[in-house]
Amino acid sequence: MNRIVLWGFMGSGKTTVGKLLARYLGWKFVDVDEEICRRSGKSIPQFFQQEGEEAFRTLESRIIRSFSHRFRVVIAPGGGAVTEPENVIALQPNTLMVHLSASPETLLQRLKGVKDRPLLLKGRSAQKNILRLLSLRQPYYDRIPFRVLTDGKTPQEVAQEILTLLPSSVEELTDKSSRLPTRIRMGRGITAHLQDFLQPSSYSAKVLFLSDPKVPALFRLQAKTALSLSGFQVYEKLFSSGEEVKNLSTVEEIWSALLEMKADRRTPVVVMGGGTLSDVAGFAASTYLRGLPLILIPTTLLAQVDAGVGGKNAIHFHSIINPIGTFYFPESVLIDPLFLLALPEKEVQSGMAEVVKASIIASPSLFACIQRNAGEILHRNLSVLEKVIRSAVRVKMRVVEKDPYEKGRRRVLNLGHTFAHALASAYPHLSHGEAVSIGLVLSARLSHTLGWASPTLPKKVVALLKKFNLPTAPPPRFLSNPRFQKALSMDKKRKDEILTLVLPVRIGKVRLARIHPSTLRNFLSEKK
Numbered sequence: 001m002n003r004i005v006l007w008g009f010m011g012s013g014k015t016t017v018g019k020l021l022a023r024y025l026g027w028k029f030v031d032v033d034e035e036i037c038r039r040s041g042k043s044i045p046q047f048f049q050q051e052g053e054e055a056f057r058t059l060e061s062r063i064i065r066s067f068s069h070r071f072r073v074v075i076a077p078g079g080g081a082v083t084e085p086e087n088v089i090a091l092q093p094n095t096l097m098v099h100l101s102a103s104p105e106t107l108l109q110r111l112k113g114v115k116d117r118p119l120l121l122k123g124r125s126a127q128k129n130i131l132r133l134l135s136l137r138q139p140y141y142d143r144i145p146f147r148v149l150t151d152g153k154t155p156q157e158v159a160q161e162i163l164t165l166l167p168s169s170v171e172e173l174t175d176k177s178s179r180l181p182t183r184i185r186m187g188r189g190i191t192a193h194l195q196d197f198l199q200p201s202s203y204s205a206k207v208l209f210l211s212d213p214k215v216p217a218l219f220r221l222q223a224k225t226a227l228s229l230s231g232f233q234v235y236e237k238l239f240s241s242g243e244e245v246k247n248l249s250t251v252e253e254i255w256s257a258l259l260e261m262k263a264d265r266r267t268p269v270v271v272m273g274g275g276t277l278s279d280v281a282g283f284a285a286s287t288y289l290r291g292l293p294l295i296l297i298p299t300t301l302l303a304q305v306d307a308g309v310g311g312k313n314a315i316h317f318h319s320i321i322n323p324i325g326t327f328y329f330p331e332s333v334l335i336d337p338l339f340l341l342a343l344p345e346k347e348v349q350s351g352m353a354e355v356v357k358a359s360i361i362a363s364p365s366l367f368a369c370i371q372r373n374a375g376e377i378l379h380r381n382l383s384v385l386e387k388v389i390r391s392a393v394r395v396k397m398r399v400v401e402k403d404p405y406e407k408g409r410r411r412v413l414n415l416g417h418t419f420a421h422a423l424a425s426a427y428p429h430l431s432h433g434e435a436v437s438i439g440l441v442l443s444a445r446l447s448h449t450l451g452w453a454s455p456t457l458p459k460k461v462v463a464l465l466k467k468f469n470l471p472t473a474p475p476p477r478f479l480s481n482p483r484f485q486k487a488l489s490m491d492k493k494r495k496d497e498i499l500t501l502v503l504p505v506r507i508g509k510v511r512l513a514r515i516h517p518s519t520l521r522n523f524l525s526e527k528k
């Protein structure tokens with residue numbers, strides 16, 4: 001597909017959604033009305049008044065035809081352009097044609113106060129004009145191959161839905177030589193093709209589908225439809241995610257659901273959610289009947305680059321972060337970057353902390369890539385996001401491949417996490433990614449204090465994390481917080497009071513270091 005054309009009534013969101021689509025795809029956006037104003041040097045009301053509607057339609061058609069050979073472009077023709085069949089025909093080849101529709105009530109609401117739409121303001125009331133024009137244009141809109149309803153949806157959600165209509169291609173992220181039982185694949189809109197990755201003949205006829213109400217309904221529906229069409233009986237359970245969900249009562253709820261549906265050892269558990277849901281559901285699936293087939297569809301950036309890959313899960317216990325969990329590899333991980341388009345900004349920032357972590361551990365080129373492309377990442381440019389996800393997943397999986405059960409080298413993936421877990425225990429308002437961000441800075445500073453890293457290393461790390469609005473210093477007086485102290489003393493990486501910490505030596509290289517409690521105390525007391 002070379003183009004996307006958005007047809008629709010004024011107020012249907014063509015310009016807002018079109019600009020978003022162009023941003024996500026890295027394409028150009030053309031608003032035909034704006035182009036008319038630019039070429040004629042007149043505003044739309046002036047043009048109508050001085051030259052009339054017929055001249056307007058002629059120029060509009062000429063402009064539309066001039067864009068019919070452009071590639072990588074999102075075009076939003078004016079609301080009435082659809083009534084000229086030649087306009088539609090000119091744009092049709094290799095184009096995703098979408099009608100953005102909205103109810104008259106929504107249109108009226110969105111067009112309140114608008115002064116530059118001559119056909120809306122002509123004679124009678126705006127409401128009557130909307131109804132009359134809609135009934136005239138509806139038969140034309142009905143001929144557009146795809147229709148997306150915009151009522152009650154954010155522009156991001158509408159753009160996300162449109163992008164699920166584009167043909168998808170699937171990329172294998174698993175190394176060919178991998179001996180791990182997980183296959184990781186990435187593709188825009190991969191969720192709608194779930195059936196391709198779950199051969200019913202390998203499983204029992206029932207599937208437990210676990211998700212989160214905040215995951216856009218469209219994706220949940222697509223996944224359930226794909227499962228049903230391939231013959232599974234789908235049992236669904238939704239959990240409101242967040243750190244609070246990672247506890248024993250959620251595990252019990254999942255076990256109970258499995259018991260009620262009479263799950264057997266080949267009953268797959270499909271999890272579509274962020275890292276908290278995949279952690280708790282992964283734990284429940286790994287323990288029920290000593291392990292059920294697990295398929296993860298991570299829906300946050302953090303889960304796509306880290307929590308959803310690597311075969312670890314965990315729940316919190318007595319305010320301690322992640323002390324209970326198993327190593328359990330999912331059969332499949334399906335990464336759909338389209339989830340990230342409607343993800344709150346804060347969650348993208350949070351996910352970037354784990355990406356920065358991966359780059360510090362083993363990839364100077366990933367570090368440089370995110371330094372260069374911070375703006376594009378936050379603007380959700382899909383190609384850049386895919387590049388970042390691909391690199392971060394590869395960094396993690398190369399380490400996991402060599403040491404799946406964390407006997408040695410895999411511990412490097414905990415860079416920043418000793419501090420992060422202690423901070424998250426003491427300050428629940430910090431998200432996992434925010435706590436990791438502070439943990440990365442403390443690790444880089446400690447490394448410098450111990451003489452293993454140059455002073456520029458912590459500076460570089462801080463500067464990069466700040467590009468994603470991540471915190472880079474612990475809260476005031478954190479060292480005297482008893483919960484911080486308790487969590488630090490309970491860390492999984494300690495032995496005989498000596499903590500093993502991962503410390504960066506330079507970007508792309510880390511080392512494991514045994515740190516005496518007094519060294520750590522002295523270092524932290526300088527940071528409080």
Ligand SMILES: NC(=O)c1ccc[n+]([C@@H]2O[C@H](COP(=O)([O-])OP(=O)(O)OC[C@H]3O[C@@H](n4cnc5c(N)ncnc54)[C@H](O)[C@@H]3O)[C@@H](O)[C@H]2O)c1
Binds near residue numbers: 301309433
């Ligand atoms: N197992 C591992 O190897 C591993 C590695 C890193 C982190 N983790 C764990 O991951 C957890 C953090 O994961 P997270 O950052 O994904 O948090 P999360 O699961 O709490 O998700 C963040 C928020 O985004 C919402 N959400 C999820 N998908 C969405 C979507 N597509 N659109 C809109 N909203 C959406 C959720 O409801 C939640 O409010 C922590 O508990 C951490 O311990 C595990």
